[in-house]
Amino acid sequence: MVSNEVNQYIEKLIPARSEHVLKMEQYAKQHDVPIMELSGMETLLTYVRLKKPARILEVGTAIGYSAIRMALASEASEIVSIERDEERYNIAKENVNVLDLTNRITLLLGDANELQSQVEHYAPYDFMFIDAAKGQYQHFFDHYSTMLSKDGIIITDNVLFRGYVAEEKGLESRRLRSLVKKIRSFNEYIMQHPDYYSSILPVGDGMMVSVRKS
Amino acid sequence: MVSNEVNQYIEKLIPARSEHVLKMEQYAKQHDVPIMELSGMETLLTYVRLKKPARILEVGTAIGYSAIRMALASEASEIVSIERDEERYNIAKENVNVLDLTNRITLLLGDANELQSQVEHYAPYDFMFIDAAKGQYQHFFDHYSTMLSKDGIIITDNVLFRGYVAEEKGLESRRLRSLVKKIRSFNEYIMQHPDYYSSILPVGDGMMVSVRKS
Secondary structure: OEEEHHHHHHHOOOOOOHHHHHHHHHHHHHHHOOOOOOOHHHHHHHHHHHOOOOEEHHHEEOOOHHHHHHHHHHHOOOOEEEEOHHHHHHHHHHHHHOOOOOOOEEEEEEOOOOOOOHHHOOOOOEEEEOOOHHHHHHHHHHHOOOOOEEEEEEEEEEEOOHHHHOOOOOOHHHHHHHHHHHHHHHHHHHHOOOEEEEEEEOOOOEEEEEEOOO | EHHHEEEEEEEEHOOOOOHHHHHHHHHHHHHOOOOOOOHHHHHHHHHHHHHHOOOEEOOOOOOOHHHHHHHHHOOOOEEEEOOOOOHHHHHHHHHHHHOOOOOOOEEEEEOOOOHHHHOOOOOOOEEEEEOHHHHHHHHHHHHHHHEEEEEEEEEEOOOHHHHHHHHHOOOOOOOHHHHHHHHHHHHHHHHOOOOEEEEEEOOOOEEEEEEEOO
């Protein structure tokens, strides 16, 4: 949503990542695994670094890229991350092993809607990052926000969905139209939610930042 | 830097502001006073709400809009804000009075480079917001970051300068070219600064978020 020139300018200034992190980025590119864009990731990390959360819940591990980046950005944080795709879950496990982060990152395999009791075991969380099936964002938010500590923060990714949410027409696929409708309704729901102050940042694919009212 | 459609979509979802706040926005528009765009302001406020800083330093009050928004967003915060333009300073004073925030917002009149001892009087600050003469950002940062508390955060606005920093050509005015050069060099300086983790957010006019390493 930002011009290529601006995006390239920002990316060029981002400090070098370690070899392992670069390898994950390459893997994602080669295998079409959607991981966060660099500038979205850097934005997410500003909140992690500022909050220094004791415990983070991530919905949507994919190959573990964001969980690992958050763990590396905040040494005191423990992360619980859930993923329903077994192949990705296994790759994430490997990545977490290789980076020697098994003591701080707990990966759970299963559907986010069915893992509640396991996730609850590690609650409360003071930071949540939702980056999973966009059609279910409101379910995820409602299920898991009950486990958020006072003063906690929830960040939900992809809420602008490549800008589609802002356009009235142009989407031919019915599936996409229905998804856009769901994301719009999620955005309205969260922006009016009485328990949170929320803002949509036009960064990456659109990032909803919700700080719990105390 | 974000498409108009996306920007309008985001702005439409932002909760209503109070009458006084809207009046300030109108005044700024009518009198060509540069205040932050709505979505940039909302982004700034996410950090204020998350950090709940005891003391905020703002460099560049203008008419008091951002100081007032920060004060309203975080009831426990006290704000020191400096402005070198006397007319704007007086308008800011009036706005702070009208909103009954004189006990939490202290306005100082003068050049940021000459107010150090007065500013120091209220130090340390755990949140700083720099939104003033862009050519002097590095001076401001170096002068005032010494007053930042451990785990503090510094946000610097306008670091993408309408995207000019990312373009190689097209600027005819020598003054603008020189300003772009200074902002670029500030950005490189901060992104490599050993004491801060920094990220540039492509929000509003570009926002540098720097979290002090602890």
